[in-house]
Amino acid sequence: MILGVLYSLQHIISVLFYDKHLRIPFLCLSFAFFWFIYLLKPDTYDIINYTNAVSHPYYEPIFSLLILALRPFLSNRAVILVIQILIGVLTYLTVKVYIADEESIWEKGIAYALAFFSVAFTLGVNNALRQFMGSLIIFISIWEFLNRRKVLSFFVFLFAPFIHFSSVMFYLLAIVILTISERYYFSEEKLTFSMNLVRFLFFILSIAGIIALPIFISHTPYAVYLGMNISSGRTDFTLKYLLVLFSFLISEFFFGEIDKDEYIFSQLRILRMFFIILMFVLSFFNSMNEMSSRILAFYFTLDMIVLSLSYVKGYKTGAFIINLSYAFAINAINVIGRI
Numbered sequence: 001m002i003l004g005v006l007y008s009l010q011h012i013i014s015v016l017f018y019d020k021h022l023r024i025p026f027l028c029l030s031f032a033f034f035w036f037i038y039l040l041k042p043d044t045y046d047i048i049n050y051t052n053a054v055s056h057p058y059y060e061p062i063f064s065l066l067i068l069a070l071r072p073f074l075s076n077r078a079v080i081l082v083i084q085i086l087i088g089v090l091t092y093l094t095v096k097v098y099i100a101d102e103e104s105i106w107e108k109g110i111a112y113a114l115a116f117f118s119v120a121f122t123l124g125v126n127n128a129l130r131q132f133m134g135s136l137i138i139f140i141s142i143w144e145f146l147n148r149r150k151v152l153s154f155f156v157f158l159f160a161p162f163i164h165f166s167s168v169m170f171y172l173l174a175i176v177i178l179t180i181s182e183r184y185y186f187s188e189e190k191l192t193f194s195m196n197l198v199r200f201l202f203f204i205l206s207i208a209g210i211i212a213l214p215i216f217i218s219h220t221p222y223a224v225y226l227g228m229n230i231s232s233g234r235t236d237f238t239l240k241y242l243l244v245l246f247s248f249l250i251s252e253f254f255f256g257e258i259d260k261d262e263y264i265f266s267q268l269r270i271l272r273m274f275f276i277i278l279m280f281v282l283s284f285f286n287s288m289n290e291m292s293s294r295i296l297a298f299y300f301t302l303d304m305i306v307l308s309l310s311y312v313k314g315y316k317t318g319a320f321i322i323n324l325s326y327a328f329a330i331n332a333i334n335v336i337g338r339i
Contacts, residue, residue, distance in 0.1 A: 003041055004333040006033045010117050011327035014320060017311070023106045030113040041337045046127045047080060054079045062162040063130050084125050087133055091121055094136045095308050097143050098264070102312040111308040114323055118307060120300035122332040128297055134164035135301040138171050145175065146264050170298050173278075174271055181270045237289050240296060240331055241279055244303075247325035248276050254318040255310065265313060268306050275299045 010033045016022040043051065054076040057064040066086075070079040095115045102108050115121060124132025137160040144153035160167035252273075258266045279295055282288040303322060311319040326332065 003037050003336045006037055007117070007122070007333060007336050008327040009033070011323050014114070014323045017110050017320075018316060020106075023110060027106070027109050027113055030117065034116060037336060041126070043077075044126065044335050044337050046129070050080050050083075050129060051076050059130060060162050060165055062159065063133070063164070080129075083129060087125050087129060087136075088116070088121075090133065090136045091115060091124075094139055095305065097140060098305055098309050099312045107312050111312050114311060114319065115304050115308045117323075117326065118300070118304040119326050119329045119332045120297075120304040122329075123297060123300065123335055126335045130164040131166065131294070131297055132301065134160040134167035135170065135298050137163065138167055138174065139301060139305055141171065142174055142178070143264075145178065146267055166294060170295075173274070177271055177274045178267055181267060237293050237296070238283060240329075241283060241292075243325055243328060244296065244299070245276060245280070247322055248272065251310075251318040251321040254321060255315050262313065265306075265309055268302065268309065272299070272302055272306055275302065 010030050013026060013029060016026040053059075054067055054071055057067040059067075066083065067079055070082055074082065092112065092115075095112060099108060099111050102111070120132065120135075124135075138157060141153045141157040141160070144150075144156055157167070157171050160171065252269070255269065258269060260266065275295060275298070279292055279299070282292045282295070307319055307322045310316075310322070
């Protein structure tokens with residue numbers, strides 16, 4: 001319980017970042033909370049399964065090879081610890097790519113603190129190791145795509161499916177939406193956050209979510225998730241989604257209009273909207289509950305990048321709203337443990 005309280009408290013005290021004189025106290029407290037939590041927290045959920053599976057890894061090739069390369073030298077738990085540290089490094093590198101233009105070391109420090117206390121990192125490093133690793137690689141690939149290096153983007157993406165196969169689905173969905181938004185929206189001088197945008201994306205998402213997505217999934221190893229609804233020990237998907245939806249709506253209100261001059265940030269906001277509406281559509285289909293939870297996990301990685309990027313770009317109230325919502329993320333608090 002204490003660790004969960006510290007996790008929530010770190011998000012609540014992020015109000016300190018409004019005052020430039022309080023940035024250092026916020027960073028110091030965040031650093032102390034982080035080490036206190038991760039030195040004391042017990043293993044929970046999938047970390048226990050990953051540790052047991054080190055002796056007989058049955059995962060995607062790159063992830064399995066990583067385990068096979070480490071296990072002759074380390075205990076089973078130490079192998080997973082090294083992978084968790086690698087995920088932390090990959091998180092840092094991914095956020096660094098997106099906030100590279102920011103010159104202030106203190107602003108960057110807060111952006112990293114927000115990322116390392118995000119729901120995405122908390123769940124990714126303490127539970128869904130493979131999906132989070134794959135998602136981080138996808139967002140590095142998306143960065144290359146948004147910077148017009150599409151061939152390099154594709155080659156970077158190729159690593160992701162060999163860590164978590166579902167990366168294929170998320171990459172294809174992201175590239176389609178980013179391509180559509182580039183052609184449909186950024187040809188205009190100015191774009192406002194309007195109902196026309198919502199209606200258009202809702203139409204696209206209805207087609208993708210109701211027809212294309214289940215068909216694609218049914219031909220993959222993840223077809224077992226269709227019709228599955230794991231409820232034991234899990235927070236209900238609808239409860240998690242409602243908090244995310246509320247955070248999205250309030251933060252978008254403070255972000256304001258979508259401006260072509262903020263190209264990458266705007267594209268990520270549109271992609272974020274895509275997944276919000278996609279999950280809304282899928283929430284009406286009980287057979288998609290477990291798959292929707294996987295989509296929500298990917299959304300959290302996107303949200304983490306939007307959070308860090310919005311802060312360094314000066315959208316501090318929007319960033320605060322997202323970060324504050326994380327203080328009440330039951331799934332993240334549960335995975336921290338009950339010490």
